[in-house]
Structure formats: structure tokens, C-alpha cells
Amino acid sequence: xxKFVKNIFSRNSNLSVEELIRKKTFISFFxxxxxxxxxxxxxxxxxxxxxxxNMSGAIQLPLRSILxxxxxxxxxTLSPNHLAKSYPVADAAxxxxxxxxxxxxxxxxPSSWRLKVIKNDGDTLFFTLDDLKKLPKxxxxxxxxxxxxxxxxxxxxxxxxxxxxKYYHLENETNLKYVGMTTPDNEYYxxxxxxxxxxxxxxxxxxxNRQPLPMNQGFPLRLIIPVKYGIKxxxxxxxxxxxxxxxADYWFERGYDYFAGL
Amino acid sequence: MRWFHWINFPILIVMTWxxxxxxWANDVYxxxxxxxxxxKFFPQSFYDAFHIGFKLAQGMAFHFVFMWLFFINGFSYVxxxxxxxxxxxxxxxxxxFKEAWFVVLHDLHLRKTxxxxxxYNAAQRIAYSAIVLMGFGSIVTGLAIYKPVQFWWLCEIMGxxxxxxxxxxxxxxxxxxxxLVHIIQVILAGWNNFRSVxxxxxxxxxxxxxxxx
Numbered sequence: 491x492x493k494f495v496k497n498i499f500s501r502n503s504n505l506s507v508e509e510l511i512r513k514k515t516f517i518s519f520f521x522x523x524x525x526x527x528x529x530x531x532x533x534x535x536x537x538x539x540x541x542x543x544n545m546s547g548a549i550q551l552p553l554r555s556i557l558x559x560x561x562x563x564x565x566x567t568l569s570p571n572h573l574a575k576s577y578p579v580a581d582a583a584x585x586x587x588x589x590x591x592x593x594x595x596x597x598x599x600p601s602s603w604r605l606k607v608i609k610n611d612g613d614t615l616f617f618t619l620d621d622l623k624k625l626p627k628x629x630x631x632x633x634x635x636x637x638x639x640x641x642x643x644x645x646x647x648x649x650x651x652x653x654x655x656k657y658y659h660l661e662n663e664t665n666l667k668y669v670g671m672t673t674p675d676n677e678y679y680x681x682x683x684x685x686x687x688x689x690x691x692x693x694x695x696x697x698x699n700r701q702p703l704p705m706n707q708g709f710p711l712r713l714i715i716p717v718k719y720g721i722k723x724x725x726x727x728x729x730x731x732x733x734x735x736x737x738a739d740y741w742f743e744r745g746y747d748y749f750a751g752l
Numbered sequence: 753m754r755w756f757h758w759i760n761f762p763i764l765i766v767m768t769w770x771x772x773x774x775x776w777a778n779d780v781y782x783x784x785x786x787x788x789x790x791x792k793f794f795p796q797s798f799y800d801a802f803h804i805g806f807k808l809a810q811g812m813a814f815h816f817v818f819m820w821l822f823f824i825n826g827f828s829y830v831x832x833x834x835x836x837x838x839x840x841x842x843x844x845x846x847x848x849f850k851e852a853w854f855v856v857l858h859d860l861h862l863r864k865t866x867x868x869x870x871x872y873n874a875a876q877r878i879a880y881s882a883i884v885l886m887g888f889g890s891i892v893t894g895l896a897i898y899k900p901v902q903f904w905w906l907c908e909i910m911g912x913x914x915x916x917x918x919x920x921x922x923x924x925x926x927x928x929x930x931x932l933v934h935i936i937q938v939i940l941a942g943w944n945n946f947r948s949v950x951x952x953x954x955x956x957x958x959x960x961x962x963x964x965x
Binding site: 511514515518519522525529533549550552553554556557560564572573574575633635637638639641716717741744745746747751752 | 774812817901908
């Protein structure tokens with residue numbers, strides 16, 4: 491045993507083959523187990539890191555910083571030329587999946603609904619659904635992708651967000667980095683980067699399959715944003731505002747990627 | 753070779769685990785046709801047994817962090833294999849497919865002799881080359897379903913979003929099966945073989961004399 495230990499550290503090349511094998515094996519396995527320990531250490535370190543939001547379901551800060559870096563990498567490739575594929579009417583689902591009702595409280599009075607837009611200078615604009623319907627209508631049939639993994643080809647109609655801001659001269663606002671949208675009861679809220687918001691397929695949507703939006707799809711007005719997962723297509727928009735800081739985002743606070751781009 | 757192998761092992765575990773967290777958010781895949789289901793991924797008893805919770809956000813976070821390690825390690829491995837010339841020992845040649853069959857028969861004790869081999873036998877050549885291609889497939893299908901709008905052309909090549917997702921899932925099943933066979937083979941091959949993958953040398957007995965190669 492003593493000799494074996496001595497051999498491990500010796501630079502003597504006159505070792506017998508047996509000794510050499512044992513020496514090499516020992517050294518290799520030593521580093522092998524060291525590497526395993528290091529791997530387990532890194533793993534545990536990740537789990538010990540503070541969460542990025544003080545709530546359950548949030549994720550560890552190192553993961554968040556890499557997700558944010560991913561966003562920057564893939565954000566660079568986002569351009570208005572990249573359109574989500576559109577499909578013929580025949581492919582559109584008749585029974586559109588309903589997958590969430592946060593922010594669609596029962597105490598909603600459609601007659602008093604107005605879309606509220608908060609401008610930079612503090613002015614507040616109010617729109618009725620008819621105001622929006624006067625603007626050019628755009629339709630899109632695309633493959634709606636849920637972050638849970640399902641997808642469905644669905645048919646929507648409304649006014650392009652880019653047309654809306656152009657018509658009402660919100661250029662000062664769209665120079666900022668983000669748009670925030672919340673439901674009338676503030677229960678659900680999303681934040682969207684400006685390039686995605688003014689993407690030509692992003693709609694302030696009031697029709698589904700050529701019919702007014704059903705209540706469970708966010709009547710009277712929802713967002714349809716094909717370049718992102720469905721979590722960003724907020725149902726029943728109450729307020730729109732603009733900011734250079736990331737607006738609060740419901741699912742981001744629960745550990746999901748902020749960008750959620752496709 | 754050894755380094756990439758051992759680094760890949762934990763990465764693949766993390767990718768599989770986090771991938772399952774994502775899949776479990778909407779577990780619709782099954783094996784069967786029409787209304788006939790042979791095998792559902794996963795059976796309800798599986799969820800009951802392991803108390804699987806809803807951890808989609810966590811799964812996505814880990815998946816989209818460790819994807820970089822998987823990619824870097826895989827890319828480095830392929831690069832190394834080409835630069836070192838080791839690919840010659842790995843890529844199947846024109847005899848491999850016939851010989852691989854003999855290897856399988858030999859391993860199943862249905863054939864007495866195994867075909868002559870160099871570092872890897874024909875079956876290994878095919879399996880180890882296939883797993884690299886599968887890794888490439890996972891990256892490509894993964895990218896297609898990660899950014900289906902940005903990489904729409906990739907998504908189209910993969911047969912569309914839904915199909916690319918199935919491919920991505922099927923490849924993972926492929927890894928699991930590979931892993932099973934791999935572990936069995938490693939156990940059968942014995943200690944000397946296992947040691948060689950850790951240490952980098954193999955002990956070859958020549959006429960009762962030990963030499964390290």
C-alpha cells in the first residue's frame with residue numbers, strides 16, 4: 491500500500507507494467523470522481539441561488555440571466571419580414587380551444603367597456619369597439635401555439651396594432667421599448683417588446699371565425715400576437731401603456747421567459 | 753472522446769428531465785392508431801406513482817439553458833472527431849451493415865464467431881454514428897419548435913411545428929433505448945472496458961503478459 495501511494499506521486503518511469511496500470515487507473519478515477527463531485531456541486535449551486543421573483547414557481551437567477559441572454563440572441567433575428575405562416579380558411583378550427591380565464595371576471599359590464607390608452611405625457615385616450623372597427627380590418631389564420639405544447643390553427647380578425655398606433659399618432663409612445671397591457675380587473679397583464687408589438691401580424695382582435703369574440707375568448711377585445719406563445723395574447727384588454735422598463739407580466743412572474751417569442 | 757462522453761451524460765439527463773417537465777404540461781403522445789392506444793405517454797399510474805406536479809416554467813428554464821451545453825459539447829465532439837481522424841474508426845463502412853448483423857447474432861449467442869473488428873465493431877460503428885446524427889436531429893428539431901416563426905423554413909423542413917415536436921420527442925425515446933442497450937453492453941463488456949472509457953487506456957493480455965496500450 492505504501493509503495494502504491496509512493497508510486498502515485500513518483501516520476502519514476504521504471505515502474506512495472508502492473509504498477510503503471512494501477513497508478514494510471516487511480517489517477518484517472520480520482521479525477522473522474524472529482525469531476526462528478528464538481529458536477530453535483532454546480533447542480534446544487536444552481537438550486538441554491540435566489541429566485542428572480544419572490545414567489546413560488548419563479549426560477550433561479552442564473553437561469554433567468556441566461557434566458558435573458560437567449561432573448562437578446564434570438565431578438566436580433568426578429569424582423570418584420572419573419573411572418574408566422576398563414577393557412578387557408580378551411581384549415582381553421584371550428585371549436586377553438588379555451589385555455590385560461592384569468593382576468594375574465596364575472597363582474598364585467600360590456601356596455602361600459604372602453605379601451606384605455608395611457609400616453610407618455612399622461613393623457614388618457616378612450617376608445618369604443620366601434621372606434622376600432624372603423625380602422626382597416628386585418629384577418630389572420632395561423633397556428634396558435636400554446637406554451638404548454640398544443641397548437642391549433644385559428645382564424646382571427648381585428649385591427650393591426652401598428653395601424654392603430656399610426657392612426658392615432660402614438661409614434662412617441664412606440665419609440666419606447668415596451669408595451670404593457672392589462673385586463674379591466676388587472677388580474678392578467680402582459681409586457682411586450684415594441685418590435686413584436688408593431689409586427690404586421692399583431693392584432694387588436696375583436697373577431698374569431700368572423701364572429702364577435704366569445705366571452706371566454708376575451709370579448710370585446712383581445713390581443714393576437716402570432717410571433718409569441720399564447721400566454722402573451724391577452725384576453726379582454728382594458729388598458730394599454732408604454733414604457734422603457736419591462737411592464738409587469740403575469741407568467742414572467744411565475745418563472746416563464748419574458749420574451750416568449752417564437 | 754472520453755471527455756465529451758462523460759460531459760454529455762449529465763447534460764442529456766438534464767435535457768431529458770427538463771424536456772419531460774415541458775411535455776407533461778400537455779401529455780398527448782401515444783403509440784397506436786385510430787382509437788386504439790397501445791401505449792400512452794405516460795400512463796396515469798405513472799403520474800400517480802411519482803406525484804408529477806406542474807413544473808413547465810422550471811422545465812423550460814433548464815431546457816433552454818442546458819441546450820447550450822448540449823450543443824457546445826456535441827459540436828466540439830464532432831469537430832474533435834474530424835480533426836483527430838478518429839471518425840475513421842467510427843463511421844460505418846460498406847461492410848458494416850452486414851457485419852453488424854453478425855455482431856448482433858454473436859451477442860445473442862446465435863453465432864459462434866464475431867466478425868473481425870478494429871476499435872469498434874460494426875454494430876458499434878452504426879450505433880455510435882447514429883447517436884451523433886440523433887443529437888444533430890434533436891438540435892435541429894429543437895430549434896424548429898423553439899423558434900418556429902424565426903426559423904419557419906426549418907420548421908417546414910421538419911414537417912411543421914406539430915410533427916417536429918413529435919420527432920423531437922421520438923429522438924428522446926431513442927436515447928433512452930440506446931442508453932438501456934448501452935448499459936447492458938457495458939456491463940457485459942466488463943471492468944477493463946469500462947476503465948478504458950475513464951482512463952483512456954485498455955489492458956490487453958498477450959500470452960500471459962500484461963501490456964498497457
